Structure formats: structure tokens, C-alpha cells
Amino acid sequence: MDQVKAYAAAHAAAALAPLTIERRDPTATDVRIEILFCGVCHSDLHQVRDEWHATMPTVYPCVPGHEIVGRVTAVGARVARFKPGDLVGVGCLVDSDGTCPHCHAGLEQLCANAVLTYNSPDRHRGGVTLGGYAESIVVDERFVVRIPASLDPAAAAPLLCAGITSYSPLRRARIGRGSKVGILGLGGLGHMGVKIAHALGADVHVLTRSAAKRADALRLGADAVIVTGDEAELNRHAGTFEFILDTVSAPHDIALYLNLLRADGAITLVGAPSEPFTLPAFSLLMGRRSLSGSIIGGLAETQEMLDFCAAHAIAADVEVIPIQNINIAFERLRKADVKYRFVIDMASLRAAAD
Numbered sequence: 001m002d003q004v005k006a007y008a009a010a011h012a013a014a015a016l017a018p019l020t021i022e023r024r025d026p027t028a029t030d031v032r033i034e035i036l037f038c039g040v041c042h043s044d045l046h047q048v049r050d051e052w053h054a055t056m057p058t059v060y061p062c063v064p065g066h067e068i069v070g071r072v073t074a075v076g077a078r079v080a081r082f083k084p085g086d087l088v089g090v091g092c093l094v095d096s097d098g099t100c101p102h103c104h105a106g107l108e109q110l111c112a113n114a115v116l117t118y119n120s121p122d123r124h125r126g127g128v129t130l131g132g133y134a135e136s137i138v139v140d141e142r143f144v145v146r147i148p149a150s151l152d153p154a155a156a157a158p159l160l161c162a163g164i165t166s167y168s169p170l171r172r173a174r175i176g177r178g179s180k181v182g183i184l185g186l187g188g189l190g191h192m193g194v195k196i197a198h199a200l201g202a203d204v205h206v207l208t209r210s211a212a213k214r215a216d217a218l219r220l221g222a223d224a225v226i227v228t229g230d231e232a233e234l235n236r237h238a239g240t241f242e243f244i245l246d247t248v249s250a251p252h253d254i255a256l257y258l259n260l261l262r263a264d265g266a267i268t269l270v271g272a273p274s275e276p277f278t279l280p281a282f283s284l285l286m287g288r289r290s291l292s293g294s295i296i297g298g299l300a301e302t303q304e305m306l307d308f309c310a311a312h313a314i315a316a317d318v319e320v321i322p323i324q325n326i327n328i329a330f331e332r333l334r335k336a337d338v339k340y341r342f343v344i345d346m347a348s349l350r351a352a353a354d
Contacts, residue, residue, distance in 0.1 A: 001025060001125075005349055006134035007323055008061040012050040015327045016133070018352070019061055023138050024124045028076040031141050033088060038132035039067025039157040039316070040342035042188060042249065043272075045330050047119055051274075058119055065132025066092045066117040067160040067343075069153045079141045087147045089306070091160035092117055092296050094129060094143050106298040108143075133323065135349055145303045148310035155315035158188065158341040159306060161296065162316060166193040166245065167305040168297035169268040170200060173243045177201035182244035183222070184257060186213050189247035189270055191317060191340040194220045197245070199312040205237070207244070207257070216339070220317075228256065239287070241265055251275040258283035258291070266290040316341045322348030 001022045008019040026032050044064035046052050068090040072082050082088060095115035096103050102110040115121065118131030131137075147156050166189055175181055181202040183193040190206070197204045198221030205224045206217035214225040226233055234256065241260045249271040257267055258280065266289065284291065297305065309315060317340045321329055329342045 002136070002138075004135040005352070006063045006130065007326055007349070008063045008130075008133070009048045011060050012048075012058065016048070016330070019063070021063060021130050021134060022125060023134075023136060026074055026076045026138050027124075027140075028078040029140050029142075030076045030138050031072055031079060031082050031088070031144050032074040032136060032138050033068070033070040033090065033144070034073050034136050035068055035070040035132055035134060035346045037069045037154045037157045037320075037346060038065040038344045039161065039318075040065075040326070040329055040333065040344065041067060041158075041161050042333060043161075044131075045333055048330070056119065059128045062119055063130035063133050064118055065134070065344075066090070067157045067162075068117070068132035068137060069147055069157045069160075070137070070346075073136070075141070081141055082144060082146075087149070087153060089145045089147050089156065089160050090117060090132070090137060090139050090143060091145070091164065091302055093299075094120075094139050095123065098142070106300045108298045109296045133326070133344065135346065143299060145299065145306060148306055150310045150313075151306070151315055154320050154343045154345070155318050156306070156309075157343050158192070158316035158318065159309055160302070162188050162192045162341065163196070163309060163314075164297040164302045164305050165189055165270050165295070166247075167196050167308070168301055169245060169270065169292075169294040170197055170243075171301075172294070173266060173268070175200050175202050175243055179203065179242045180240055181205070182207050182226075182241050182257070182260065183247065184208075184244055185247040185271065186217055186220075186340075187247060187336060188316075188338075188341045190245075191220055193245045193247060194222050195314045196308075198222070199308070199314060205241075234260065239263075243268070245270060247271045249273055254278075254291070255280045255283055258289055261287060261289045263287045264289070266292065269293045270295075316343075318343045320345050324348060324352065
């Protein structure tokens with residue numbers, strides 16, 4: 001076992017603080033990765049504060065982080081895809097059973113026995129998995145992806161969650177040239193949705209409560225911005241959208257957006273509001289519309305997304321921080337005070353350790 005430096009929360013009300021954790025010795029199929037950058041996802045904040053206790057109770061100490069970019073430092077004897085020195089990434093998953101129909105279809109994220117990068121049962125060392133707010137990590141090669149050389153490593157880190165979470169439903173909906181697409185919300189997920197939908201050739205409209213976000217939405221690649229508090233503006237677009245990607249995690253009125261869909265249009269949820277929706281049946285029935293959800297993507301699709309982003313020069317807009325500022329970042333994240341993703345430079349953790 002290796003002893004490595006990390007940052008962890010000791011309980012739901014605790015600040016993240018330095019902690020030494022154990023990483024397993026690599027098995028024959030494992031890759032050891034020195035972590036260079038780790039994105040700060042809003043779900044890290046929810047999990048650290050145990051805000052999803054009813055469905056995903058947090059086990060402490062909790063080391064968050066599932067948007068990991070790093071360098072391979074060692075590989076097991078049977079590893080064929082990676083070698084020391086490779087720039088690689090690890091997203092939200094580090095294991096699955098590999099035998100179920102979902103795994104065989106490349107949909108590891110839907111496996112009933114999927115293992116999350118942190119706060120999930122760890123079959124190797126017991127307890128729960130510990131995430132990327134750390135110096136290094138050991139992961140089975142099946143759950144490691146290659147980071148294209150043209151991508152900035154810091155800006156690529158959020159692609160491992162925000163990028164694939166936006167990419168997967170847009171591709172599944174066959175969005176392309178001529179598609180009228182709405183991106184609801186302009187945060188960490190939404191800004192990636194705008195960039196990817198634009199690269200796919202869609203006519204991209206950002207749906208936002210804030211008129212102040214108009215200029216930024218257009219900079220990111222949106223063709224238009226709709227302020228959702230303007231009823232007349234919403235009505236002008238009623239029945240015209242092929243697809244809406246709903247990235248909002250705060251409670252909101254889904255009926256407003258169902259009515260924007262054309263016949264056979266669809267909304268896919270990737271945000272996770274804490275309150276249940278009131279679903280107006282006739283908004284679905286009369287237009288043969290649909291409402292669905294989506295979570296990340298499988299490993300092959302994640303690699304496809306990274307290659308797509310490299311080909312189109314897409315990466316996240318990031319604010320790089322030292323790990324010593326993580327608690328400040330969490331407070332700013334709670335206030336939506338970031339454009340659009342915090343990324344931790346892990347050199348700051350190694351410097352502190354030295």
C-alpha cells in the first residue's frame with residue numbers, strides 16, 4: 001500500500017483538510033496515475049455535505065474528486081493500452097462487474113454494480129473509494145481514458161464529468177446541423193452543452209433567468225439567448241425546439257420548457273433538483289413529447305467525447321486553484337460564483353507535502 005496526501009472531509013459540517021490515505025498496490029491490470037489536475041464538480045459539494053443522504057449517504061472521511069487528469073507512473077503486467085508518461089484521465093467510474101448487458105453494450109455507467117470514483121464500496125481495500133483530491137490514484141485500465149495531446153490538461157479535467165454528461169444525451173438525440181436545441185442553465189454543465197451543441201452544428205439557444213448572461217452565452221457559441229422570465233419571449237418559441245438539455249439543479253417549472261418542444265421533441269435532465277417536479281400530463285400527451293434523464297456515459301463514449309473535443313478545440317472554461325483554497329471554492333460554488341469550473345492544481349498539494 002502507498003501512503004499519499006489528500007484532502008478530505010471528516011463529517012458533513014467539516015471543512016476539507018489534509019489527510020494521508022492509502023492507495024492499493026497496482027494489480028496486473030491496474031494503472032498508477034500521478035494526479036496533475038482535478039475538477040471540482042457541484043456533486044462534490046453535495047456529497048461532502050451529505051445532501052444526498054436519502055439515496056447516496058456519505059461515508060467519512062470523504063475524499064471527493066472525479067474529474068482527474070494525470071500522468072501514468074506505473075502499469076501492471078497485463079496492461080496493454082497505457083505506459084508510463086501517458087497523459088490520461090479518470091472520470092466518475094473506477095469499476096463495474098463487466099458481465100452484465102449494460103457493460104457488454106459499453107454502458108458501464110448503468111451497471112448495477114458500478115463503482116464510483118469516491119464514496120462507493122471499494123472491493124480492493126475495503127471501506128469506500130477515495131477520489132481525486134489527492135496526489136495519486138490506482139485504477140483498472142478499463143476505466144482510464146487517453147487525454148488528447150492538443151487539450152490543455154487543466155481545461156480537459158471537467159470533460160471527464162461535465163463534458164460527457166452534456167455530450168452523451170446530445171449525441172443520443174442525434175443533434176446535428178439544423179437542430180434547434182435549448183440549453184437550460186449556463187453553469188458548469190450548461191457551458192459545456194453550449195460548446196458541444198454548437199460544434200455539432202445545432203442552432204443553439206441558451207435558456208436562462210439572467211439577461212446578464214447573454215454576452216457570455218453568445219461568446220461560448222450560442223446563437224440566441226431566451227430570458228425565461230419573459231413570458232412573451234418564451235411564447236414566441238413555443239412548439240419549436242427539437243431538444244432541450246436541462247442542466248439546472250435548482251427547483252424549476254418543467255412545464256414552461258415542455259411547451260417549447262415541437263411534436264416528438266424531448267427534454268433530457270442532467271441536473272438533479274432536490275424537489276420533485278409537478279409534471280403536466282397534457283404537455284407530454286398533446287405533442288407526443290418526452291422527458292428523460294441521463295448520467296455521464298460509458299468508457300468508449302467518454303473517449304469519443306474527448307477526441308471530439310480535441311478535434312473541435314473544445315475545453316472547459318476553468319479557474320485553476322491551489323488545493324489550499326478548496327473550502328473557499330466550495331463556498332463560491334454554492335453561490336454559483338465561478339465561470340465555469342474550478343480545477344485544482346495538484347502541484348499545490350505536493351508542494352505542501354514537501
